[in-house]
Amino acid sequence: MTSSDIADVVVLGDGLVGLSCARAVAARGHSCVLVGRHRIGAASGAAAGLIAPTVDPARGAALAFTVAARDRYASFLDELRGATGHDVPLALDGILRLPKDERDVRAMAGDDTAASRWLSSDDVAALEPALLAPFGARFHPRDARVDNRRLLQALNAAIALADLPRVEADAVRLEMADVHATVELDSGRRIRTAHVVVATGAWAPYLNGLPRPLPVRPLRGQMMALATPTHLPHPLTRPVFGHGGYLVPRPLEQQVLVGSTSETVGFTTGTTDAALAGFRRLAGRLVPALARADEARSWSGFRPMTLDGLPIIGLDPEAPALVYACGHSRNGILLAPLTGDVVAALISGDPPSHDLTPFSPSRFVPQTRALS
Ligand SMILES: Cc1cc2nc3c(=O)[nH]c(=O)nc-3n(C[C@H](O)[C@H](O)[C@H](O)COP(=O)(O)OP(=O)(O)OC[C@H]3O[C@@H](n4cnc5c(N)ncnc54)[C@H](O)[C@@H]3O)c2cc1C
Incomplete structure (x- = not known):
């Protein structure tokens, strides 16, 4: 096993959600490996870039999170500009x-x-x-639009400039133990980690070894x-x-x-x-x-x-080495930067800045059982 086969955190998925999580986790001083292989139809480059929490609003704590996600955008892009020089267009014209x-x-x-x-x-x-x-x-x-393709470029540049180790591969299997996880790649390589973040978009349910079914379609x-x-x-x-x-x-x-x-x-x-x-x-x-x-x-x-259109964000209740950041449905561009922030807080053991109850990984259990 080499040093690159052990990391505090392994982030699976190279879309805007995975990139935002990897950047936020690394910014808190954790060693992090990003594993991702682009697929045709990945959502982050395909999206329209609407930052629209109030047009078809969620309710309660979910609405508060989506509005906070919109309001996080300007400072997030300032940070990216400072780190990379990339100026990602954000129009706050409504x-x-x-x-x-x-x-x-x-x-x-x-x-x-x-x-x-x-x-x-x-x-x-x-x-x-x-x-x-x-x-x-x-x-x-106050709703807005961002150029999501330029945002992808800027985040990829930030990851490269931060020297964050990156593996272009498919993650095929997870093995969960009490306090750590092992990620197996299609090359056979295995990476042992204290936390694995599942940010593989529409492909999230297809990872072998997940402790629960993920109702993401x-x-x-x-x-x-x-x-x-x-x-x-x-x-x-x-x-x-x-x-x-x-x-x-x-x-x-x-x-x-x-x-x-x-x-x-x-x-x-x-x-x-x-x-x-x-x-x-x-x-x-x-x-x-x-x-x-x-x-x-x-x-x-x-x-x-997801079944309710809300993302799945949080620690697995039975396997806390596993962190979900997937199922962002119609709002993943809006939610990616704040998802990165809260995932990094959870991994650091800090209370997240927002109520994540609406996004709980266990909220689907009754529906999932009912469907099966
Ligand atoms: C047409 C369209 C318009 C949209 N418009 C908007 C909008 O205006 N505003 C908004 O907020 N949202 C919008 N969305 C939704 C938004 O694009 C998604 O919610 C968001 O991009 C999801 O990001 P992600 O990083 O989770 O997934 P993705 O961007 O799909 O990235 C997942 C990545 O993980 C990789 N991957 C998957 N499985 C594995 C594996 N096992 N190992 C390694 N890598 C893996 C994939 O190849 C992919 O590269 C739109 C989506 C679409 C399709």
């Missing part, structure tokens, strides 16, 4: 949500709150002149990027939800992202003509200037969905 029709207006207009307020169609036009919003819109002024999301028309290089400033989908501006690439589908198709990758045609119709309905925009690219990815 997010708009459009009603379908007048009946929907009655349901959505409601009272203004600290999280959102109703805007008339004139107010919307002042914010987003190219957007067609005849009925007005709900505005979530892949939910395919297709996306399309439209090249913005040359006469209108920035047709949108902020993301817009409406008519069953959303648009997200990516001004640096001169693109607007259009998404997304939610499909139970296992791990089948790819896009469909029907979905892409639907995205075109959606884009043209929301921003008519995009109706004939060229497609720049299209792709799909797998959301790691």
